Amino acid sequence: MSTQTQATNPLLELKGLEKRFDLDQGFLETVKLRGGRITREKRAVHAVNNVSLSVDRGEALCIVGESGCGKSTVARLVAGLLTPSGGEINYDGERIDNRSRAAMLPLRKKMQMIFQNPYASLNPRMTIQQALEEPVRHHNPRMSRGEVRDKVAEVMQSVGVDPSWSSRYPHEFSGGQRQRIAIARALTVDPEFIIADEPISALDVSIQAQVLNLMLEAKDQRGLTYFFITHDLSVVEHFGTRVAVLYLGTLCELADTRTLFENPKHPYTRALLSAVPKLNDDGPGHIRLQGEIPTPINLPLGCPFQSRCAFANARCREVRPRPLQQADGSTVACHAVEENRLDG
Known part of the structure; x- marks a missing residue:
């Protein structure tokens, strides 16, 4: 009974996750003059807003969205590098x-x-x-020097890091070689969960495929689970098992990779996918978003995407949409989808 329950529990679960960064620190910064009256206002960047999702064992969940949408903040919250302003993070059933x-x-x-x-x-x-030896020694203080060296050598070989690199320094390597070394360092302690924050965006396109293939091989060989942050949807299509789309720190859509690419529902997801270059030209044309992008300091009252959405109405401007499960298993937070106002 307990084994079955453990198997069905997600490895990672985010519940109503929030993160705000205060802009006004001192007392004088919070004092404002409004309509001839002195008031106190504390401004904050609302980086992550009520995000709930889960990651199952063995899958690769990709988090996508524009720059500044809160992807990396979510990654750092999960890694424990930042403290949430609200909500919960549960790992393997424990907060x-x-x-x-x-x-x-x-x-x-x-x-x-x-x-x-x-x-x-x-x-x-x-x-x-x-x-490469530092994390092994830190997490396995009882290992002998020989065991540490053997462990590092095994991981270096598995990710294609040449043993002759051992005595050299990082500045002697290219970006792709350094990222291989960084992946090797992460794998030396035999983790089960990898948080990858845009791991290939700083690399040449010719090297990106090599690093992605390396990460997929490590996933299969070591049974890894990935929390993969990226803005490149063409990468997601080949790497991810599921995709979560963020906009201004809010979850717009969550779906299996195939479902998302074949039948995107949220207007923002459709706009993102329309911008992905394709060899065949029979798909819908590029959707150009109009309107102003709201700042994460002054979030709109209703849907965060309302100012750029062609389907927004009065309800969208006043009420924030709730994520609702669809017939195909995806989850979408959009009034227009809920009310069947989208064409096609």
């Missing part, structure tokens, strides 16, 4: 967002992060051998 740094330590071995910029994520003063 983790309210844990102390010491209590999070056992999770660090299970949960690793691959960052966007391979030029900044590696210590320039460490050789590659030192950089």
Whole structure:
């Protein structure tokens, strides 16, 4: 009974996750003159707003959206690098967002992060051998020096990192080579969950496919679960099992990859997919979004996407849509979808 329950439980679950960054820190910054009266106002960037989703074991959930939509903030919240302003983060059935740094330590071995910029994520003063041995020693203090070296050598070989690189420093490598080293570093502690924050966006297009294939091979060989942040939808189509679309820190649509690409429902998702270059030209034309992009400081009252949506009406401007499950299993937060006001 307990084994079956464990198998059906998601590995990661976000419940009403929120993150605000205060802009006004001191007392004087909060004092404003409004209509001849002195008032106190605290401004904040609403980076993540009531996001709820789950990640099952063995899948690759991709989080997509424009720059500034809150993708990387969600990744850092999950990794414990930021503290949520509201909501919960549950990992393997246990809440983790309210844990102390010491209590999070056992999770660090299970949960690793691959960052966007391979030029900044590696210590320039460490050789590659030192950089790869450090996490192994930290999480396995009882391992002998020989065991640590064997573990590092095994991981280096599995991700195509040449053993002759061991004594060299990060500045001697290209971006693609550095990202391979960063992936190797994440895998040295045998994690089960990888948070990848735009891991290929800083690389040349010719190298991106190599790194993606490497990550897919590691997923199959090691049974990894990915929380993959990207803005490149062509990558999502080949890498992700499910896709979550964010706009201004709000979840617009959540669906299986095939369902999302074959039948996108939210107007924002349709606009994103229409911008993906395709070899055949028989699909719908590029949807050009009109209107102003609201700031995450002053979020609109209703739907965050209302100012750029061709289907917005009075309800969209006044009431924030709730994520509702559709017949095909996807989840969409849109009044127009709920009321069947979208064409086709």
